[in-house]
Amino acid sequence: MDGTAPLFRMEGISRRYGGVRALEKAELTVTAGSIHAILGENGAGKSTLIKIMAGVVAPDEGRMTLDGSEVTFASPAAANQAGIVCIFQELSLIPELSVADNIVISNPPKRFGMIDRKAQRRIAEEALARAGASDIHPRALVKDLPLSRRQMVEIAKALARKPRILILDEATSALTAADVAKVFEVLKRLRSEGLALLYISHRMNEIAELADHCTVFRNGRNVASYPAGSKSDNEVVELMIGREYSHIFPPKPTFAPAATPVLEARNLCWADRLDNISLSVRAGEVVGLGGLDGQGQRELLLAFFGVLRGLRGDVLIDGKPVSIASPTAASHGRIGMALIPEDRKTEGLMLPMTVRENLSFAALDRLSKAGIIDRTAEQRLIDDMVGLLAIKTAGLDIPVGALSGGNQQKVVIAKWLMRQPRIILLNDPTRGIDVGTKQELYQLMRKLADAGAAILFYSTDYDELIGCCDRVLVLYDGAVKRELVGDGITEHALIASALNIHGDDVRIGQGERA
């Protein structure tokens, strides 16, 4: 393979989002007729890399060459023109249009200036057949299809564009085993037809079966490139982690757990996203939720908070079964639950409203007498919270949108602490905030737990789970795959169980970082 000239090459590519470095001088070389796997943890820069390749974001610096000549892509359409087609993790299908409409969307066949529906139908049927999904009717609306079928449509859509480089970003994450097998057949055939394929997946077994070549990304850089099969799973995991621990976590107490759990779930099931989940959280305990992104962790938190309908199984508070019908019910009365949402901008804050108003929203019923807000009580409580969380703001009456990300997140947390919740659900609360604020949040979390709160904490950052949690439940495909306790919470164990490969395979080498 060394004899062939590279089809596509990226050199010195960097990209920052605000102050956060997503890619730093990354390199990548893609050869025709091969499948190239890209590995890395959440946030290692893989998504940014392929977004740059696909013309969705522009790099801050660096150059890309296709067939030896330099290229830049102003838009996804431009990248498509050049023959680079990406199947994104977040689906790019248009829900109200039919399968056939979607497949030809970027370049529909035309006759007399109008879309030729017969030709469109033919192209769609061909593409679906090539993707091994002839069971999907071209006229069905995308929104009516289940997730696994939509993903097959995505693949068909990509094939219909006759790509030279096909990028698959977690394209198999929602597929059934039978579909995965079909897709693999297709990918291998495409390879033999001379396409270059970039394959991003967390599933080690898939990479072992498919890839010719692997590149590992870590902290925005490509740290290793090697022919597939030349490294063991364990070595690959080592490459993926390989970073320093930062000692920013408060010490964990050695505590004797209380008898009855404050929050308990028994056999929770919801749609096809939650699969028979049982767990318990005691007062004073921080329980982590781990696993790859999108394995049902968010849904689990939403289920507890009364957002999901048609939930099966039992939720118990203080050992008594309850049915929680809405966030209002979850936060009121003896349940006393709070959910710190993942997206503070849409689910946590009213950005144009003031810091004061935002802080009071969740506790208005406690702050008012006969429907009128008691301003003195409000002020007192707000002062407490601003002090407790050290929220840095130029005043309580400025829009909360003017605060920094870290301080916005503090406002979201403070708003719920105003109710003095007994159960706190945290959905990836440190995403996109600076290290200093993170450290404060870790300490706060431990303080709240010490004061008797039961905390359920989902994070995509393994360091946080290790540093903060007394126990971690690792979810995979909507089910709890493994429970890690105390010293058993290690990066090795977390990553191995998140990838759903056997823990034993990677246990070697664990002592190194103890």
Place this chain on the structure above:
Amino acid sequence: MKDWRYWLAEQRGTLLAFGIFIAMFAIYSGNHPAGFTANVVQTAANKGVLLAFVAMAQTLVVITAGIDLSVGMIFTLTNCMASWLVIGTGLETAFGVLAVLGTGLICGAVNGAIVIYGRLQPIVATIATGAVFFGLALLLRPVPGGSVNEDLADFLTGRFFGVVPASLVALLVVVLVIWVPFSRSEFGRAAYAAGSSETAAYMSGVPIRRGKFFAYVLAGLLASIGGLFLTFFTYTGEAAYASGNAYTLFSIAAVVLGGVSLFGGKGSAIGAIFGALAFRTIGDLLFVFDFDPLWQPLFQGVILLIAVSLGAFALFRVRNRLEWFL
């Protein structure tokens, strides 16, 4: 599933609107003192097509997940213009018609440019432009008046072969010349795609901006065709504020009745036409029942509420409550 079932699912909104219209019209003509005669149909058609044109215009914008609150005012402005220009010899009349339609196009283009390139919200942008259009209409016709080429007017509001209302034929022609090509063009599909999921459309390399712009421009054109027909029916131009606003609001009602989703990406102008015709018939029902006309707004409102509620049943099936707010 068979192909025809998919077709049925696609056309459900349109068919529902068609059904409502047929039911309403059957009740109407059944109770009309004159019965189901060419005359009754012609009068109903002439009243109905005006709203149908404006509703078609509204549909195009609503499909892109926008809303056009200036359609009624474009309709009024072009009515005033036509009362000056669509007159005289055949050639002069033809020039007048072109000028009126061109004005509609320009109004639509202004709306589109402001919304798409100026990135203003459609609702605010079109309230403002609507006020401007009405202002221009007032300058053209401070008091009602003017006239129109009556030969052309009578031809287009009369009957073909003594039975077929000419206005309905005109509506059909407009559907065939404007709506069908648009809905089957790449831009039409881009308009749907942008309304359904703008990010997905962008990621797929769809010409979103051009699609949306096209939708606004054609909306202006359709509203001006409505204005032209209003002139043919009334022989005059009038800058009537209340009537312009009523047409705007009724067009939104007609669009919803016609199965077009206000969230964008779904529905067809054909549905909106039946929605408009049904809406007009509901309004006229009370006359044939000899009720006090004072009851009309209330009655119309209740029927409308029932009709639009039919579309809301899907909310009962939502399983993640956060989806209510999407």
